[in-house]
Amino acid sequence: MKTLICSAPRQFEYAQIPEPEPIKNHAIIKIKRVGICGTDLHAYEGTQPFFSYPRILGHELSGEIVACDDTAFKIGDAVTIMPYFSCGSCIACRRGKPNCCAQINVFGVHIDGGMKEYISVPTQYLIHGEGLNYDELALVEPLAIGAHGVRRAGLQPEDFVLVIGAGPIGIGTMELAAVSGAKVIALDINETRLKFCKEQLGVHATINATDNNALEQIKALTNNDMPTTVIDATGNLKAINNGIHYLAHGGNYVLIGLQKEAFSFSHPEFHKRETTLMSSRNATKEDFKFVIANLKAGKINPKNYITHTVTFDEVKEHFESWLRPETGVIKAMVHL
Numbered sequence: 001m002k003t004l005i006c007s008a009p010r011q012f013e014y015a016q017i018p019e020p021e022p023i024k025n026h027a028i029i030k031i032k033r034v035g036i037c038g039t040d041l042h043a044y045e046g047t048q049p050f051f052s053y054p055r056i057l058g059h060e061l062s063g064e065i066v067a068c069d070d071t072a073f074k075i076g077d078a079v080t081i082m083p084y085f086s087c088g089s090c091i092a093c094r095r096g097k098p099n100c101c102a103q104i105n106v107f108g109v110h111i112d113g114g115m116k117e118y119i120s121v122p123t124q125y126l127i128h129g130e131g132l133n134y135d136e137l138a139l140v141e142p143l144a145i146g147a148h149g150v151r152r153a154g155l156q157p158e159d160f161v162l163v164i165g166a167g168p169i170g171i172g173t174m175e176l177a178a179v180s181g182a183k184v185i186a187l188d189i190n191e192t193r194l195k196f197c198k199e200q201l202g203v204h205a206t207i208n209a210t211d212n213n214a215l216e217q218i219k220a221l222t223n224n225d226m227p228t229t230v231i232d233a234t235g236n237l238k239a240i241n242n243g244i245h246y247l248a249h250g251g252n253y254v255l256i257g258l259q260k261e262a263f264s265f266s267h268p269e270f271h272k273r274e275t276t277l278m279s280s281r282n283a284t285k286e287d288f289k290f291v292i293a294n295l296k297a298g299k300i301n302p303k304n305y306i307t308h309t310v311t312f313d314e315v316k317e318h319f320e321s322w323l324r325p326e327t328g329v330i331k332a333m334v335h336l
């Protein structure tokens with residue numbers, strides 16, 4: 001069968017590898033869709049902190065079961081995959097947080113992923129498609145990342161939440177925060193993306209971070225209170241260092257985005273707010289289920305995410321272009 005290997009930064013090679021054999025407690029999935037996300041782009045660029053080469057990318061997956069020994073599933077079922085393979089015995093796993101397992105292997109990041117015709121995965125990581133189509137199912141993972149951040153923040157209805165970064169993770173986070181009843185303010189530096197948030201997502205307000213009076217605009221929008229939750233979905237050092245200034249006293253600052261450097265902010269600014277600072281890593285089964293329920297209910301529109309579609313054979317030639325924001329890419333979806 002065919003696979004695509006990222007052999008070194010900025011290098012892809014198609015190769016032939018053997019098809020997986022059925023093994024106990026595993027299912028073989030015929031891959032139908034692979035979503036491309038920031039993690040894949042950073043891995044390709046050589047800027048993903050948890051990455052080594054060669055590697056087969058692909059962790060936003062949907063497909064059809066072709067072999068399975070678990071009675072919870074049957075041949076032909078459409079599924080998505082929770083790609084966070086956890087050890088089950090470390091302190092995080094024992095406390096119900098397998099998403100930040102100390103020995104985590106993310107399928108397509110730490111270990112070879114789904115950019116191939118068939119994969120074999122432990123059945124415990126399969127999530128039933130519940131009638132969603134393959135495009136929707138491949139969107140569940142990236143949306144679950146946002147759902148997890150939103151759940152970590154413990155939003156209350158009517159809370160103001162500022163989401164920084166209107167990329168694919170950011171807009172998912174905005175939609176899921178809105179579903180949770182919060183009033184979402186979108187902050188980005190790209191006017192086109194902000195316009196999209198206003199028109200397509202119907203967020204409460206949008207603000208351009210490059211405006212000199214961005215802080216005053218946020219103040220005015222929140223009756224001088226400032227947002228009680230700030231969520232970073234940029235993974236940009238400058239944005240992360242700056243985000244604290246937008247946070248209400250007593251608020252939560254949630255970092256979903258990831259970058260390589262040490263972040264820093266003024267201790268007095270952090271202290272006077274009694275800030276709760278938290279990272280949000282991966283997602284749990286609960287987050288996947290929450291996203292699936294909202295997709296089924298029509299509360300999230302898949303069309304907002306998938307801007308580019310390619311066949312498996314076209315991935316290599318198009319990948320480089322998805323690094324450039326001017327292509328307007330939110331999410332590229334690979335069809336197999």
Ligand SMILES: [Zn+2]
Nearest residue numbers: 037039060142
């Ligand atoms: Zn992803």
Ligand SMILES: [Zn+2]
Nearest residue numbers: 087090093101
């Ligand atoms: Zn573990």
